[in-house]
Amino acid sequence: MPAENDVDRELVLEQEYVTALYGRLDALREQAASGCGSEDPEAAARWNAELARLEAVEDGLCFGRLEMHDGSRRYIGRVGLFRDEADEPLLLDWRAPAAQPFYTATMAEAHGVRRRRRITTRRRTVTALDDELLDPDAAGTGTLVGEAALLAALTADRTGRMGDIVTTLQEEQDRIVRDGYAGVLVVQGGPGTGKTAVALHRLAYLMYTRPRLRTRGVLVIGPSDVFLDYIGQVLPGLGEHAVATATIARLRPDVEVSRVDPAEVAEVKGRAEAADRIVAAVWGRAGASGEAVEAEFEQQAVRLEPAEWRAAVEFASGKGLPYHPARWVFQQRMAELLAQRLADRMENVVFTESGEALDGGSADGRLSAADLRALAAAGVVVGPDQDDGPRRLLDEADLADLRKALLADAAVCRVLDELWPALTAEGVVAEVFGELGGVQLADAATSGTRARNDEVPGEPDGGWSAADIPLLDEASAVIGESVGTFGHVVVDEAQELSAMAWRMVMRRCPAKSMTVVGDLAQTSDPAGATSWEQVLTPHVADRWRLAELTVNYRTPREIMAAASELFAAQHPGLQPPRSVRAAGESPWRQEGTLADVGAIAAEHRSGQLAIIAPACHLAALREGCAATVLTPGEAKGLEFDSVLIVDPGRILDAPLGRNDLYVAMTRATRRLGILHLGPVPAELARIREK
Numbered sequence: 126m127p128a129e130n131d132v133d134r135e136l137v138l139e140q141e142y143v144t145a146l147y148g149r150l151d152a153l154r155e156q157a158a159s160g161c162g163s164e165d166p167e168a169a170a171r172w173n174a175e176l177a178r179l180e181a182v183e184d185g186l187c188f189g190r191l192e193m194h195d196g197s198r199r200y201i202g203r204v205g206l207f208r209d210e211a212d213e214p215l216l217l218d219w220r221a222p223a224a225q226p227f228y229t230a231t232m233a234e235a236h237g238v239r240r241r242r243r244i245t246t247r248r249r250t251v252t253a254l255d256d257e258l259l260d261p262d263a264a265g266t267g268t269l270v271g272e273a274a275l276l277a278a279l280t281a282d283r284t285g286r287m288g289d290i291v292t293t294l295q296e297e298q299d300r301i302v303r304d305g306y307a308g309v310l311v312v313q314g315g316p317g318t319g320k321t322a323v324a325l326h327r328l329a330y331l332m333y334t335r336p337r338l339r340t341r342g343v344l345v346i347g348p349s350d351v352f353l354d355y356i357g358q359v360l361p362g363l364g365e366h367a368v369a370t371a372t373i374a375r376l377r378p379d380v381e382v383s384r385v386d387p388a389e390v391a392e393v394k395g396r397a398e399a400a401d402r403i404v405a406a407v408w409g410r411a412g413a414s415g416e417a418v419e420a421e422f423e424q425q426a427v428r429l430e431p432a433e434w435r436a437a438v439e440f441a442s443g444k445g446l447p448y449h450p451a452r453w454v455f456q457q458r459m460a461e462l463l464a465q466r467l468a469d470r471m472e473n474v475v476f477t478e479s480g481e482a483l484d485g486g487s488a489d490g491r492l493s494a495a496d497l498r499a500l501a502a503a504g505v506v507v508g509p510d511q512d513d514g515p516r517r518l519l520d521e522a523d524l525a526d527l528r529k530a531l532l533a534d535a536a537v538c539r540v541l542d543e544l545w546p547a548l549t550a551e552g553v554v555a556e557v558f559g560e561l562g563g564v565q566l567a568d569a570a571t572s573g574t575r576a577r578n579d580e581v582p583g584e585p586d587g588g589w590s591a592a593d594i595p596l597l598d599e600a601s602a603v604i605g606e607s608v609g610t611f612g613h614v615v616v617d618e619a620q621e622l623s624a625m626a627w628r629m630v631m632r633r634c635p636a637k638s639m640t641v642v643g644d645l646a647q648t649s650d651p652a653g654a655t656s657w658e659q660v661l662t663p664h665v666a667d668r669w670r671l672a673e674l675t676v677n678y679r680t681p682r683e684i685m686a687a688a689s690e691l692f693a694a695q696h697p698g699l700q701p702p703r704s705v706r707a708a709g710e711s712p713w714r715q716e717g718t719l720a721d722v723g724a725i726a727a728e729h730r731s732g733q734l735a736i737i738a739p740a741c742h743l744a745a746l747r748e749g750c751a752a753t754v755l756t757p758g759e760a761k762g763l764e765f766d767s768v769l770i771v772d773p774g775r776i777l778d779a780p781l782g783r784n785d786l787y788v789a790m791t792r793a794t795r796r797l798g799i800l801h802l803g804p805v806p807a808e809l810a811r812i813r814e815k
């Protein structure tokens with residue numbers, strides 16, 4: 126331990142350095158602020174983004190220092206700063222390779238580091254220094270990097286917003302953050318292992334190492350708007366602003382979700398077979414009629430036999446195009462056929478001496494008066510001076526005009542539309558799934574409802590459900606509507622995605638560069654995942670890799686011990702994650718009624734309290750209650766200082782109720798209480814009574 130006056134001197138020195146860093150930051154901000162007024166809108170936007178980036182790193186700008194064996198020093202912080210315009214680094218961005226030993230250096234493998242220093246600041250003042258001497262002779266004395274700082278971070282009161290963990294990232298987490306794997310990296314781990322935090326830090330890392338991602342766009346998909354709000358500050362604090370966030374439902378902002386499907390209906394809608402049903406419904410509309418086609422164009426009737434127009438259908442559908450682009454090809458082909466048919470009739474023409482066209486029928490292929498009117502309508506003017514006996518009347522340009530006129534003709538379009546109608550995604554989904562409920566849905570593929578798509582209203586009675594969104598997206602894709610894409614996509618709580626939701630996500634990431642975060646033990650959606658391989662192989666074959674996190678930073682040991690009965694019942698043979706700390710308080714249970722909740726909540730003294738209960742009790746519990754009240758599903762991914770679970774018996778009744786209860790129990794960072802409304806469920810019997 127250095128002597129007290131040594132510590133004071135070090136504090137003064139570090140303060141000087143940190144003050145200089147803030148000075149440099151201020152100068153850069155000033156420069157960015159003046160750039161914001163630029164007349165060039167692109168430059169102004171760039172400077173605005175730069176200013177936002179520099180403003181977001183105010184807190185904890187510099188949080189570490191490495192002292193190397195060669196005597197050099199490296200200061201580590203949220204962004205990189207350089208002295209004036211020179212290359213001399215004042216502060217290393219935490220993502221720079223030279224900063225990595227801050228996270229990975231251990232006694233056994235020091236990576237050239239002699240001393241690792243954590244610098245704690247409040248506003249711009251250095252308040253504490255925490256040094257670790259990496260002495261190889263003392264190898265094996267601990268596995269947590271910066272244990273004191275880590276425990277301080279873990280036991281601090283929760284603020285309701287997730288903070289970044291850039292100052293205390295642990296080695297197993299850092300390895301995932303810096304994993305440059307180009308395919309799908311799955312981060313699997315139990316509750317509280319830092320999966321969300323790690324995924325967001327990895328995204329920040331990838332944006333730093335692959336700057337092109339900033340232009341190609343990155344997307345974070347989370348389970349709920351509350352969750353997205355909860356994590357919303359993490360990336361800006363890491364210096365990255367240009368990140369899109371969405372829930373699965375909000376990936377289609379044009380559709381409003383106003384209905385909840387029963388679980389069994391949502392499960393059927395989530396199955397991959399729903400995609401086949403949509404494909405069948407859409408393509409079943411191309412060339413469905415078996416009749417000969419009669420089109421009338423400027424009083425000329427043209428007839429196409431089924432074999433003729435069917436050839437056009439086959440030609441267009443064989444192009445490998447989506448439905449609407451293929452429809453366009455079909456229409457062009459049909460216009461060619463119809464124009465040719467008309468042209469064949471007009472092949473030879475004879476005019477009288479006075480310039481009148483002979484209207485003698487078409488036995489010899491001569492033009493009738495109707496032929497001439499049709500030609501005039503198509504912009505082809507046949508003058509009397511062109512009468513020099515039988516000849517080919519229409520050249521290529523005339524034929525092109527004729528085709529164009531045919532496609533602009535309402536009567537012709539009506540006929541073409543009947544053969545190959547225009548569709549909307551809403552119409553298709555309403556047609557295939559709209560009026561069906563429950564498991565009857567499974568029969569829809571074979572029964573194939575035949576309602577005319579273009580007459581179906583935009584949405585089924587009662588509006589759309591969240592499970593309809595991937596179906597709408599699928600239908601849009603089959604029809605040929607394009608969607609925005611991203612260079613990298615993070616999917617959080619990925620175990621909840623149905624097969625159809627995965628198809629929707631994959632469509633948005635053509636490069637299939639993704640960070641997928643989840644825990645199969647927390648799946649609560651019956652349409653969700655039971656195996657990563659099963660989920661990913663259809664989309665990326667073997668271009669995916671699994672990385673695991675094993676340490677629970679959130680849930681104290683006492684609560685994890687109580688939750689492990691549930692875990693063991695659901696996953697025999699597997700180990701729940703190891704808790705990094707004890708809270709000193711055991712969870713409790715009590716039998717009672719909803720009326721007891723108020724008194725229990727009133728006893729709660731410090732930190733955030735969340736009440737987690739089945740949906741049927743939410744309204745009653747929210748009345749006059751200051752605490753946050755959530756279902757287990759809504760609580761996914763969140764955490765609170767204290768959690769009170771109400772009516773665990775009913776939570777367990779859900780299709781994957783054990784997982785739901787496991788999720789609810791693992792949200793607490795300190796205290797857990799359980800109020801059961803009847804006899805205690807067997808899974809919770811070992812928890813002490815209050």
Ligand SMILES: Nc1ncnc2c1ncn2[C@@H]1O[C@H](COP(=O)(O)OP(=O)(O)OP(=O)(O)O)[C@@H](O)[C@H]1O
Pocket residue numbers: 275278279288289290293294295298314315316317318319320321322323644678679761762763764791
């Ligand atoms: N290295 C770390 N330093 C400080 N805090 C950490 C660290 N790793 C994780 N945490 C904290 O642990 C808590 C849990 O992290 P996170 O929410 O990312 O876990 P998770 O695995 O996604 O959990 P769940 O699956 O239960 O939603 C958060 O408060 C996070 O800040």
